[in-house]
Amino acid sequence: MASKTWLVFRAMVREEHRLHAALFGGQRFGALPVFVAVASMATVAALQFTGTDATAIADGTRVLALAFGLYTGTAGLVGDDLLERALGETEVLLSTAGYLPLSRRRLLGVFLVKDAGYYALFFLLPICVGFAPLAATGALAPAALVALWTSLLVAFVVGMVATFTAIAARTRGVPSWVLGIVVAGGVGAVWFTGNASAVWNAVVATEFGHALVVLVGALVAGAGALAVYVPTHREPAETRQNQFGPLANAIRDENGLVARTLLDLARSSGGLLKPVVSAAILLALAAFLVDVVARIVGVTPKPGVFFGTILSLSAFTTYNWLTQFDSIDEYLVLPVSVPAVFRAKRVAFLLTGLPTSIAAYAVVLVGYDVSLVDAVVGLSLLGGLSLYLFGLTVALAGFDPNEFLFDAGRFALFTAGVAVPVVPVLLVAFATASGPIPATYAAGLVTVSGFLAAVGTLLAERAGPRWATVYMAG
Numbered sequence: 001m002a003s004k005t006w007l008v009f010r011a012m013v014r015e016e017h018r019l020h021a022a023l024f025g026g027q028r029f030g031a032l033p034v035f036v037a038v039a040s041m042a043t044v045a046a047l048q049f050t051g052t053d054a055t056a057i058a059d060g061t062r063v064l065a066l067a068f069g070l071y072t073g074t075a076g077l078v079g080d081d082l083l084e085r086a087l088g089e090t091e092v093l094l095s096t097a098g099y100l101p102l103s104r105r106r107l108l109g110v111f112l113v114k115d116a117g118y119y120a121l122f123f124l125l126p127i128c129v130g131f132a133p134l135a136a137t138g139a140l141a142p143a144a145l146v147a148l149w150t151s152l153l154v155a156f157v158v159g160m161v162a163t164f165t166a167i168a169a170r171t172r173g174v175p176s177w178v179l180g181i182v183v184a185g186g187v188g189a190v191w192f193t194g195n196a197s198a199v200w201n202a203v204v205a206t207e208f209g210h211a212l213v214v215l216v217g218a219l220v221a222g223a224g225a226l227a228v229y230v231p232t233h234r235e236p237a238e239t240r241q242n243q244f245g246p247l248a249n250a251i252r253d254e255n256g257l258v259a260r261t262l263l264d265l266a267r268s269s270g271g272l273l274k275p276v277v278s279a280a281i282l283l284a285l286a287a288f289l290v291d292v293v294a295r296i297v298g299v300t301p302k303p304g305v306f307f308g309t310i311l312s313l314s315a316f317t318t319y320n321w322l323t324q325f326d327s328i329d330e331y332l333v334l335p336v337s338v339p340a341v342f343r344a345k346r347v348a349f350l351l352t353g354l355p356t357s358i359a360a361y362a363v364v365l366v367g368y369d370v371s372l373v374d375a376v377v378g379l380s381l382l383g384g385l386s387l388y389l390f391g392l393t394v395a396l397a398g399f400d401p402n403e404f405l406f407d408a409g410r411f412a413l414f415t416a417g418v419a420v421p422v423v424p425v426l427l428v429a430f431a432t433a434s435g436p437i438p439a440t441y442a443a444g445l446v447t448v449s450g451f452l453a454a455v456g457t458l459l460a461e462r463a464g465p466r467w468a469t470v471y472m473a474g
Contacts, residue, residue, distance in 0.1 A: 005106065005110060031408040032411060033125075034126070034408075036126035036127060037127070039415055040126060040128075040129065041129070041131075041132070041133060044133065046423075048134070054140050057131075058148055061127060062155045063155075063289045067285050068123070069155060070281050071278075105226060109223075112164065112222070116153070116157055120153045124152045125149060147211060150212065154211050157215060157219070157222070158214070158218050161219075161222040164222065164229075165221065165225040171230040251347075251351070255336055257340060260344075262348055262351065275318045275352050275356040276359075278318060279311060282310055282311055282360070286307055299430055302429045302433060303364055304370045304375045304378025305425065305426075305428060305432075305437075305445070308377070308378030308380075308382035309422055311360050312385035313418075314353060315387075318353030319394065319401050322349060328398075328467075332471065337464075338465075340464075346390065349390055353390075373442050377437060377442050377445050380450075381445060381449050384448070384456075385422070388453060389418065390460060391458070391463070392414065392459055393414070394460050394463040395459040421448070421452055
């Protein structure tokens with residue numbers, strides 16, 4: 001059995017590489033780790049230039065690795081038909097599970113291990129290479145790079161295991177609302193009791209030996225979740241009333257494209273809670289990051305500006321949910337235009353993603369001491385950046401927001417497009433931490449928010465005709 005498992009693991013690794021190389025071209029796909037390393041090095045150098053401590057930079061990177069793990073688990077394992085619908089189209093071996101000499105549970109376990117190893121080498125290792133200049137200058141010990149890579153892997157695996165554990169519990173009949181209460185209660189308890197630093201240190205150890213212990217613990221927890229996971233679980237069928245017509249009429253959707261998107265999202269596993277979960281993950285990780293940075297460098301950023309900026313990043317994940325349940329090919333045979341489909345996705349985003357982010361921002365206003373000016377500026381940034389990031393994602397990704405992450409060229413453009421407005425705003429959040437936000441800064445940020453909203457709207461409008469040409473030609 002061990003030899004068969006190893007054989008399937010190797011085949012999955014080859015399939016993963018061949019799939020993305022075929023989609024994006026070998027050179028563009030192979031250049032992605034190089035780009036990640038260069039981008040990481042540039043980011044580390046910029047943060048060091050601003051006086052940020054090397055330990056703080058490493059901790060921030062661990063937060064991002066944890067978020068990436070949570071997102072990977074959520075995006076890869078959601079849905080009633082977990083293996084076929086979410087993974088079968090891109091993993092031939094998983095879609096032929098019934099013909100392989102391995103159980104579906106073991107096959108899924110091999111897939112998860114492959115994913116962790118693949119991202120550990122393809123993304124996390126290049127990120128660590130970006131810290132090499134710190135080791136060369138003596139800011140970090142050379143051995144610390146190995147410990148950093150291990151801790152990044154731990155954060156990523158912990159995120160994946162946390163998501164998969166929740167999914168495994170659901171296949172055993174635990175209602176989603178119970179899981180939501182448990183997660184929200186745990187996060188709330190950690191947040192309001194001030195134990196964020198203690199929990200963070202327990203989850204992601206910075207020392208090599210401790211990190212290995214946490215990694216082993218996460219793997220054991222993952223094995224336990226896999227043991228209780230029911231591969232044949234299906235949600236019971238139920239009869240629903242016709243909601244399409246009334247919904248389309250209520251939102252004045254003449255061609256029904258917005259109503260279809262909303263119903264696809266609502267009737268999928270997790271339903272309308274998907275954008276809520278994405279925003280909650282960003283909110284929790286941002287709270288951890290604020291606590292960690294304040295503990296290390298003694299500076300707490302303006303909460304309104306900081307959280308408003310971070311929460312806007314959920315625009316990408318929301319668009320992913322809105323395009324997950326259909327493909328552009330389904331619309332090409334219908335008497336609707338491709339630009340109309342993209343406009344419908346934007347309206348659906350305005351009805352789901354943006355209100356969810358605003359609700360998460362309201363939690364920040366309750367939980368933190370936010371001045372009126374800071375609150376207004378943060379809200380304007382949340383709206384402006386959300387529209388901008390949505391338009392940027394649509395312009396670069398079309399109908400496939402996940403796939404373009406493995407295209408070095410488009411991923412580089414996306415990274416630059418996110419960094420140009422987000423990084424300066426975050427620096428302002430830290431630079432104005434010692435006192436009230438100056439009126440000139442506040443007015444400037446609100447003006448920038450309006451400009452970004454206009455740019456995002458323009459990008460989204462022009463994306464429809466451009467992608468229509470691409471899809472009709474292909």
